[in-house]
Amino acid sequence: xxxxxxxxxxxxxxxxxxxxxxxxxxxxxxxxxxxxxxxxxxxxxxxxxxxxxxxxxxxxxxxxxxxxxxxxxxxxxxxxxxxxxxxxxxxxxxxxxxxxxxxxxxxxxxxxxxxxxxxxxxx
Numbered sequence: 147x148x149x150x151x152x153x154x155x156x157x158x159x160x161x162x163x164x165x166x167x168x169x170x171x172x173x174x175x176x177x178x179x180x181x182x183x184x185x186x187x188x189x190x191x192x193x194x195x196x197x198x199x200x201x202x203x204x205x206x207x208x209x210x211x212x213x214x215x216x217x218x219x220x221x222x223x224x225x226x227x228x229x230x231x232x233x234x235x236x237x238x239x240x241x242x243x244x245x246x247x248x249x250x251x252x253x254x255x256x257x258x259x260x261x262x263x264x265x266x267x268x269x
Contacts, residue, residue, distance in 0.1 A: 148173035148258040150242045155263030158232055162267070166227040168242030168260060175223040176200075179245050182216060182227045183253055184238035184265075191241070193251040195227060205249050210236075232267045239264050 154166040168180070181196035195206040195216040204216050213232075218225040225242060240263050243256035250256070 148178070148244055150244060150258055150260035152240060152242045152260045152263040155240060155265045157266045157268060160232060160234055160267055160269050162232050163228070163230045164232065164265060166229065166240055166242075166263060166265070168225045168227075170223040170225070170244070173244075173258075176220040177246065178258075179247065179249055180216075180218060180225040181243045181245070181250075181256055182225075183241045183243060183256075184236075185241070185262075186235075186238040189238075191253050193253070194240070196249045196251070197225065198249055203249060205251070207251075229265070232265075234267045234269045237265060237267050 149172045151169050182194040183191050184194050185191040197204045197216045197218050201218050213230050215228040242260040244258040245256045
């Protein structure tokens with residue numbers, strides 16, 4: 147099993163920044179592609195960004211390109227999501243997820259999930 151714990155979510159004003167952190171334990175972290183997803187009230191969970199096991203490759207959703215950056219520290223078994231220029235439509239529960247293969251955008255393709263952290267952006 148792989149345990150993932152997200153942190154860093156809070157209330158922030160539009161235009162502000164947040165950094166989400168996901169700490170991993172239980173499996174060899176540097177063998178997994180890591181992803182961030184989000185789910186807003188009344189909406190389906192959507193892909194935000196993903197990073198390959200080495201950190202060499204990343205991919206982000208069009209809605210966050212240029213504003214959000216995913217990174218990882220394999221020595222600390224941690225993945226980050228730096229969120230800048232936040233908008234009210236970024237309000238959601240943000241989830242960290244892991245999969246054993248390459249970067250994918252479907253949530254069904256990820257095997258391990260955290261419990262989520264709430265991000266609320268006020269206008």
